[in-house]
Amino acid sequence: MDDQPLPTAWSFVRALKMSKRWILHEFETLLSHRELAHMTVLQFDGHGLGDPGLQALAKTTNLPKLQTLRLRHNDIHGPGLVDFAASKHFPDLRELSLKGNELGDEGITEFVESPHFPALRTLDLGMNILTPSTLSALFASAHRDSLCALDLSRNxxxxxxxxxxxxxxxxxxxxxxxxxxxxxxxxxxxxxxxxxxxxxxxxxxxxxxxxxxxxxxxxxxxxxxxxxxxxxxxxxxxxxxxxxxxxxxxxxxxxxxxxxxxxxxxxxxxxxxxxxxxxxxxxxxxxxxxxxxxxxxxxxxxxxxxxxxxxxxxxxxxPEQQLQSWAKKHNITFTRHTKKAELAKQLCASH
The missing domain is CATH 3.80.10.10 (Ribonuclease Inhibitor)
Incomplete structure (x- = not known):
């Protein structure tokens, strides 16, 4: 992505989910565009943006309406999250997913104790090697009273x-x-x-x-x-x-x-x-x-x-073998090409 202004149509974009792997410079360039002002959803999973990517995001003022941020599997560590925790640019953020990074105690502690995310409802910290001390900081935080959903899986x-x-x-x-x-x-x-x-x-x-x-x-x-x-x-x-x-x-x-x-x-x-x-x-x-x-x-x-x-x-x-056994018992016709879901549906109708 070059440094030219984004097409006018971008001002109508509300959600951006990127599947191809972006390099850090492309991501930083994207964040510099004011046409993103109405964006509410940003998803960059598996792009290897690292701490510099999250630090660049923390600095931008071009996403004032962002509500959902997903940066799963991006090699993000503590420093990036520390800077993001200090950012005051995302007051409407409701969902944050950082699954599959290595955030560390310092980064998570800084984030959960940050007063800058009053609207946060959903927090996904799965696959981050969390420690009991990190969780104690989360549970004791005076700033996460609005949190409705918490994912601590695979830690x-x-x-x-x-x-x-x-x-x-x-x-x-x-x-x-x-x-x-x-x-x-x-x-x-x-x-x-x-x-x-x-x-x-x-x-x-x-x-x-x-x-x-x-x-x-x-x-x-x-x-x-x-x-x-x-x-x-x-x-x-x-x-x-x-x-x-x-x-x-x-x-x-x-x-x-x-x-x-x-x-x-x-x-x-x-x-x-x-x-x-x-x-x-x-x-x-x-x-x-x-x-x-x-x-x-x-x-x-x-x-x-x-x-x-x-x-x-x-x-x-x-198990599919069991479904086939029941189908024979109830005289339900099937072939080796019959999908398991279809066989289950026919069996359900017969019971």
Whole structure:
């Protein structure tokens, strides 16, 4: 990109998402144009802009209406975020995604303690090797009261990482929390309950951890879990006892989406689900476990309390070989070219 003014049409552009790899000079040149004044969305993922790119962005005054900024996988480290945190040019920023960088304690601490982003609602810090001290700074910040969604996935976090929540009470608006693909095991939900943070959450994603029955029971037995609508606990170590605690909990009255895929469940917990009032309130339940008896699983799929969309989604996540077996049983014609989604749809219609 040269230094010539952008075409007049650029003044009407509201969102810019670049897929090709830009070099730093091109990015800096773009930021120098006043025609970007009405831009609200800027997405430059995987461009290797590094700290100089974020520092250039921090200096520009040509994006006063920017609301969404996504700079994922850009080799950004602490210095760039420190400068961005000091910038006063983005008062309307609502979403910031910095997934897949190496931001460091100093950069994140400076940002979360910055008073210059009062409108921030969504913060994605996934894949940044966060430390407990960094999270403590986030939880204690007096400037993140408006934060509604926080992504801490893929950071190698352990149970003690969220203990700062128990003394902060600084995220009163948080409704969406993503903790996926860390190494949380037993006490992570204890911290959520003790901090009273659980009572604000409507969406909790914690798949791909080491969560066990104790953790699941803590969640199921909490009276503050009554606002949870989406609960994703797939790919953990939750057994029948933990699943039954969820299925029989009197507190999950708002739950509409439940994912327990690829946990070591057996038919025993599914039998309890078949008798649970929870089944009728779910719009989606995802269960994939080799130890569940096929006949019990089909009983679930045929249950009159199971909502149509939930039945469709449950069929869709089953192994294709199992779908073909059921199709033969119900005389549903298919070929090796029949797509899995179409086969699931036909099976759903037959149940």
């Amino acid at each position: 190698g976090l352990e149970d003690h990482a969220l203990c700062g929540l128990t003394t902060s009470h600084r995220l009163p608006s948080l409704t969406h929390l993503t903790l996926s693909y860390n190494t949380f095991c037993e006490t992570v939900f204890e911290d959520l309950v003790e901090s009273q943070q659980l009572q604000t959450l409507t969406h909790l994603k914690a798949h791909g951890n080491l969560l066990n029955t104790k953790a699941t029971k803590t969640l199921a037995n909490s009276v503050t879990a009554n606002r949870l609508q989406h609960l994703h606990l797939g790919h953990n170590h939750i057994d029948d006892e933990g699943a039954i605690a969820l299925f029989t909990s009197p507190h999950l009255t708002s739950l509409t989406h439940l994912d327990l895929s690829y946990n070591p469940l057996t038919s025993e917990s599914i039998k309890v689900l078949l008798r649970s009032p929870l089944l009728a309130q779910l719009d989606e339940i995802l269960l994939v476990a080799p130890s569940i008896d096929v006949d019990i699983l089909e009983s679930l799929l045929s249950h009159p309390a199971l909502r149509p969309h939930a039945r469709q989604r449950l069929f869709e996540v089953q």
